[in-house]
Amino acid sequence: MLNFEFYAPARIIFGKDTEKDIGALLKPYATKVLLHYGGGSIKKSGLYDTIKTSLKAANLDYAELGGVKPNPRLSLAREGIELSKKEKVDLILAVGGGSAIDSAKAIAMGVYYDGDVWDIYESGESIEKALPVATVLTIPAAGSEMSGDSVITNEEKQLKFGYGSPKLRPILSVINPELFYTLPKNQLANGIADMMSHVFERYFTNTTHTDLTDGLCEAVLKTVIKNAPTAFDNPRDYNALSEIGFAGTVAHNGLVGMGRQQDWACHMMEHELSAIYDVAHGAGLAVLTPAWMKYVYKDNINMFVQFAVNIMGVQGSYRDPDAIVREGIARLSEFFAKLNLPATLTELGIDDKQLELMAKKSTYASEGEEEPLGGLKKLYWQDVLAIYKSAQ
Numbered sequence: 001m002l003n004f005e006f007y008a009p010a011r012i013i014f015g016k017d018t019e020k021d022i023g024a025l026l027k028p029y030a031t032k033v034l035l036h037y038g039g040g041s042i043k044k045s046g047l048y049d050t051i052k053t054s055l056k057a058a059n060l061d062y063a064e065l066g067g068v069k070p071n072p073r074l075s076l077a078r079e080g081i082e083l084s085k086k087e088k089v090d091l092i093l094a095v096g097g098g099s100a101i102d103s104a105k106a107i108a109m110g111v112y113y114d115g116d117v118w119d120i121y122e123s124g125e126s127i128e129k130a131l132p133v134a135t136v137l138t139i140p141a142a143g144s145e146m147s148g149d150s151v152i153t154n155e156e157k158q159l160k161f162g163y164g165s166p167k168l169r170p171i172l173s174v175i176n177p178e179l180f181y182t183l184p185k186n187q188l189a190n191g192i193a194d195m196m197s198h199v200f201e202r203y204f205t206n207t208t209h210t211d212l213t214d215g216l217c218e219a220v221l222k223t224v225i226k227n228a229p230t231a232f233d234n235p236r237d238y239n240a241l242s243e244i245g246f247a248g249t250v251a252h253n254g255l256v257g258m259g260r261q262q263d264w265a266c267h268m269m270e271h272e273l274s275a276i277y278d279v280a281h282g283a284g285l286a287v288l289t290p291a292w293m294k295y296v297y298k299d300n301i302n303m304f305v306q307f308a309v310n311i312m313g314v315q316g317s318y319r320d321p322d323a324i325v326r327e328g329i330a331r332l333s334e335f336f337a338k339l340n341l342p343a344t345l346t347e348l349g350i351d352d353k354q355l356e357l358m359a360k361k362s363t364y365a366s367e368g369e370e371e372p373l374g375g376l377k378k379l380y381w382q383d384v385l386a387i388y389k390s391a392q
Contacts, residue, residue, distance in 0.1 A: 001209045001259035008253050010146040011172040014246065016238075018174045019136050022051055022093070023058030025172055029132055030091035034084050035064040036104045037095040042138065045182050051095055051136065063087040068096060071153045071160065071274045071281065072103040074118055080107035081117060084131070094135045094170075097191070098142020098281075101135050105150035105168045108133050121152055121161040130165070135173040140180060140245040141191025141282060143198055143252025145173035153275055159361075160275035162267075175249065177241035185232060189339035190282030192228050195248040196221060197285040201264045202257035204296075204303055204376045214306070216256045221311050223247045225335060232339055265374035266292050269384055272358035279348045286341040287348060290333045291391035296377040297325050303376070304328065345392045352392065359385035 013025065026033060033055060042048045055062050065080050084092070084107055094104035108131040110117030120127060135145045144150070148169040151162040180188070203217040224247050230240040250256065269292070270284040297304040305321050308314040308328025316324045333343060342348050360366040363373055365381040372378040379387070 002207055002261065004258045006254060006258050007166065008146060008169065008255070009171075010169050010253070012146065012175060012249065013172060014175045014242075016176060016178055018176045019047065019050060019179065020054055022134075022136055022174055023054035023056070023060055025174070026055075026060060026091060026093065026134055027058045029134070029171060030060060030089075032061040032063070032087065032089045032091075034080065034087070034089040034092045034104075034107070035062050035095065036068065036080060036092055036100055036107065037064075037066050038068040038097075038100050039066070041182070042095055045179075047095065047136070047138065047179060051093075062093075063089060068100045068103050070099050071278055072099040072106070072151075074106070074152050074154045074156075077103050077106035077110060077117060077152060080104075081110035084111050090131065092131055092133045094133060095138065097137065097139030097187075098144040098194075101133070101137075101142065101144035101170070102150040102152060104133050104135070105130070105144070106152050107131070109165070109168065118152075118154055121154075121163045124163065127165050127167055130167045133168065133170045135170050136179075137173060137175045137245070138179045139183060139187060139191055140177075140241070140248040141194045143195060143248050143250075145170060145175065146249050146253040149252070151271070153278075158275050160271040162271070173249075175245050177238055177245045180231075180241045180245065181236045183235065185235070186280075186283075186340065188232060188235070189341050190280045190286075191248065192224060192244065192339060193282035193286040193289075193336060193341055195244075195251040196224055197266055197282075197289055198251040199256055200289060201267060202260065202262050203307070204263050204300070205260045206300055206303075206376055207260040210260045213256055213258055213260055216250075218310050220247050220251050220256060225311070228335075229338060261375045263375040265377075265379050265384075268362050268373050269358075269387065272362050273345075273348065273350060276354060276358065277348065277350055279350070283342050283348060286336045287343060287345055287391050288387065290329050290336075290343075291387050293325075293329045293332075295383070295387050295390065296374070296379075297329075298322075299377040301325060345388065350392075352389070355388045356381075356385055359388060
């Protein structure tokens, strides 16, 4: 087990009707709030009015900025930064899923930055200060409600970069699984693939003596696999959505990755799909994850046997570990198929024209300074290209 430090101060308020208390919850932290959200879904559901009523009841002034899209755009974050400065807000309230929360974090750190906030994503330089962020979660997926991470798409450059800082962890997040009831099935499925990938990126490691975090990873994944079909078939099953919602938070708050080398190759490969083709992040991960597994598993076959047996329930002869692993990957693909997730890049509308470009961009080979992806197996651009091709 590696040395580690774990500090996750985000306060989680979980359960029915908790969003109605958002004004009182924020009152100790703010006098004026930027209400940041996506499209019209929160207005159709009534959540928008609930939030405004709660803010007014707490005598909290607010400005608002809607329009967040999946794969949140840098242009809207820039708009939010200028609005926040003009309105002198002292807290960003994101109402939505990971895209709204990630956009809110970009705004929060951009307010105190003299240059363009994109510079931070591009350089990875440490930030000294950010506005506090709070969230009301409407989609269980990204885990951004408790993490210090943010991902933004620069639509002009067709680049999608992530950035992380402890200063970006939300001060509090409200999670009411009832708010997931109106989710379209494809969004729920994409969210499930995303949160599972957050665990996979930490689970598959060459680090040994990680029994506790192995078990935590496996528990989160088995919880999702058990409850996802129920929630998919019955979108108003509170218990199943509670399990999935909490799993999504734990999957990305840092806990399940402590003391172990992490991978993140699938996320970096998928960012190229989203940046150029604007595909749903979870859908892209559902395609790439099994393809990545097939490409790398022989570099640590014992780890993948553990995955197949402990998570996917495969039984077989340990004299044939390849067969056990292949069956585990097949069962994962079957699970994704039951949620109507895509299995190939072709289903995502992606042909072979830009595969090499994406492979080179993902590893920075296109800039002449290649940085291989991954921890379990180092992937150079030729490896990434092979995985893309195998996923077609």
